[in-house]
Amino acid sequence: MQQGLNIHFMIDTFFVALSGVPVTLFVTAVALLIAIPAGFLLALSRVNEIPVIRQITMVYVSFVRGTPIIVQIFITYASVPLILTALFEKYGIQANIYDIHPIWYAFIVFSFSTTAILSEVFRSSLGTVDRGQLEAAQSVGLTSFQAFRRILIPQALVSALPNLATATVNLIKATSLGYAMSLQEITLKAKVAANAGYHYIEAYIDIFLVYLILCSLVEFAFKWYERRASRYKVHHA
Amino acid sequence: MLEITGLRKSFGPLEILKGVDLEIGKGDVVVILGPSGSGKTTLLRCINFLERADEGNAQIGGLQVDLRSASKKEVHSVRQKTAFVFQNYNLFNNKTAIENVAEGLITGRKIPKKKARETARKALDKVGLSDKHDAFPSQLSGGQQQRVGIARAVALNPEIILFDEPTSALDPELVGEVLGVMRQIAAEGTTMLVVTHEMQFARDVANKVIFMDGGVVVESGTPDEIFGRPKEERTKQFLRRVLPEEYNYSI
Numbered sequence: 001m002q003q004g005l006n007i008h009f010m011i012d013t014f015f016v017a018l019s020g021v022p023v024t025l026f027v028t029a030v031a032l033l034i035a036i037p038a039g040f041l042l043a044l045s046r047v048n049e050i051p052v053i054r055q056i057t058m059v060y061v062s063f064v065r066g067t068p069i070i071v072q073i074f075i076t077y078a079s080v081p082l083i084l085t086a087l088f089e090k091y092g093i094q095a096n097i098y099d100i101h102p103i104w105y106a107f108i109v110f111s112f113s114t115t116a117i118l119s120e121v122f123r124s125s126l127g128t129v130d131r132g133q134l135e136a137a138q139s140v141g142l143t144s145f146q147a148f149r150r151i152l153i154p155q156a157l158v159s160a161l162p163n164l165a166t167a168t169v170n171l172i173k174a175t176s177l178g179y180a181m182s183l184q185e186i187t188l189k190a191k192v193a194a195n196a197g198y199h200y201i202e203a204y205i206d207i208f209l210v211y212l213i214l215c216s217l218v219e220f221a222f223k224w225y226e227r228r229a230s231r232y233k234v235h236h237a
Numbered sequence: 238m239l240e241i242t243g244l245r246k247s248f249g250p251l252e253i254l255k256g257v258d259l260e261i262g263k264g265d266v267v268v269i270l271g272p273s274g275s276g277k278t279t280l281l282r283c284i285n286f287l288e289r290a291d292e293g294n295a296q297i298g299g300l301q302v303d304l305r306s307a308s309k310k311e312v313h314s315v316r317q318k319t320a321f322v323f324q325n326y327n328l329f330n331n332k333t334a335i336e337n338v339a340e341g342l343i344t345g346r347k348i349p350k351k352k353a354r355e356t357a358r359k360a361l362d363k364v365g366l367s368d369k370h371d372a373f374p375s376q377l378s379g380g381q382q383q384r385v386g387i388a389r390a391v392a393l394n395p396e397i398i399l400f401d402e403p404t405s406a407l408d409p410e411l412v413g414e415v416l417g418v419m420r421q422i423a424a425e426g427t428t429m430l431v432v433t434h435e436m437q438f439a440r441d442v443a444n445k446v447i448f449m450d451g452g453v454v455v456e457s458g459t460p461d462e463i464f465g466r467p468k469e470e471r472t473k474q475f476l477r478r479v480l481p482e483e484y485n486y487s488i
């Protein structure tokens with residue numbers, strides 16, 4: 001066996017790892033598409049102090065924040081099939097639970113945890129919008145609903161962007177835990193290649209690089225969008 | 238035009254408004270004077286339902302409402318008939334000057350966009366901001382922002398505009414431009430209820446001055462009556478404090 005890094009293997013495996021990017025991004029995108037509206041609704045329920053929903057949200061958020069994602073994955077992976085089996089039996093549906101693609105579990109786990117995190121992000125961003133904005137909107141004849149839709153929510157979303165970027169990057173990184181559910185994403189693919197070729201360091205460096213590039217691109221995109229969206233904040237009076 | 242009777246409001250154990258009555262006719266410019274904490278802001282906010290009164294009735298442009306128990310619909314109609322100019326402007330930060338003015342027309346009143354923008358443009362021109370239509374509030378000086386705030390109120394063509402210390406957040410050199418706009422719209426016959434500490438404005442523009450203290454109307458009358466021949470001791474004391482150069486010697 002040769003000394004040092006096997007560059008050839010590293011380059012090959014880099015592309016193997018890269019081939020996991022679509023799955024990583026797909027899971028991230030689905031989780032965000034579910035979590036952004038859901039998180040926002042929960043945030044609104046907390047800001048507007050809607051009873052019951054507000055308390056449930058608080059418990060849910062502290063559950064997600066207080067447990068590692070890997071544990072949430074284990075729980076989901078173990079319990080969802082049991083629940084489904086029971087349901088399928090009850091309604092006489094013929095389907096094999098174990099044929100369910102792991103990506104569905106990933107959708108569930110990551111939507112669930114991201115919704116909780118984004119509900120906190122949006123809650124604090126709604127808090128940054130001055131109360132006077134709502135009053136001014138009401139005073140010109142907007143209903144509260146219209147005031148939220150036209151004035152408060154657009155401003156809250158802009159101030160949420162930096163935290164939304166962080167949450168997205170964290171989500172991308174967290175999907176690497178999908179390997180525990182045999183999700184064919186970046187980490188799993190590179191690890192399989194590493195196992196086959198016995199070149200672990202090379203594979204880990206590849207994984208490292210792929211995530212670094214991916215996350216940097218996402219951060220860059222958010223920064224760019226934030227600059228555009230917060231045009232109204234620029235000060236040159 | 239606007240008639241308030243028996244308005245009461247407490248915050249917790251503290252009674253801020255202790256039964257306020259008020260009458261304003263069409264085209265009147267009424268100035269409310271009073272020391273800090275006397276309940277002037279609270280009075281305006283209760284009229285516009287930004288605060289719920291504990292008791293009291295209002296008649297606004299022919300609409301009779303209970304200030305304590307008005308329904309959502311009644312609140313909405315009162316707000317359609319009134320406009321509010323805030324001490325700290327409260328322009329919509331995410332909207333340009335012209336969008337700020339048009340928002341209430343388009344979303345609140347369902348006026349077609351094109352027509353609303355035309356009305357907004359005219360209102361901005363009137364307050365001397367024809368070159369700032371597309372500026373965001375963050376790009377405007379305080380005086381310009383408050384003029385947008387006035388344009389936003391004027392464009393709604395309300396029965397009455399409520400002003401809460403419209404110039405007190407401004408740098409002194411910017412106060413004049415805002416008072417100038419207010420004089421102008423007063424001269425055009427706009428009904429205005431103005432809380433201010435600008436005594437000269439009260440004297441020149443108001444046809445009625447109300448002095449409030451401790452949650453009640455202590456005295457009201459023409460500017461000449463209030464400034465020239467105040468009857469109540471509390472009014473005299475207040476004027477001595479805000480107009481020392483005149484009252485130290487003449488009373």
Ligand SMILES: Nc1ncnc2c1ncn2[C@@H]1O[C@H](COP(=O)(O)OP(=O)(O)OP(=O)(O)O)[C@@H](O)[C@H]1O
Pocket residue numbers: 248253271272273274275276277278279280
């Ligand atoms: N939302 C509130 N909660 C509790 N107390 C309040 C609230 N709003 C006003 N107050 C109190 O009510 C009193 C009257 O306030 P208000 O703002 O109406 O006075 P003001 O006459 O407008 O005074 P200023 O000239 O300082 O603006 C003050 O003591 C204030 O602290």
Ligand SMILES: [Mg+2]
Pocket residue numbers: 277278279401402
């Ligand atoms: Mg006040």
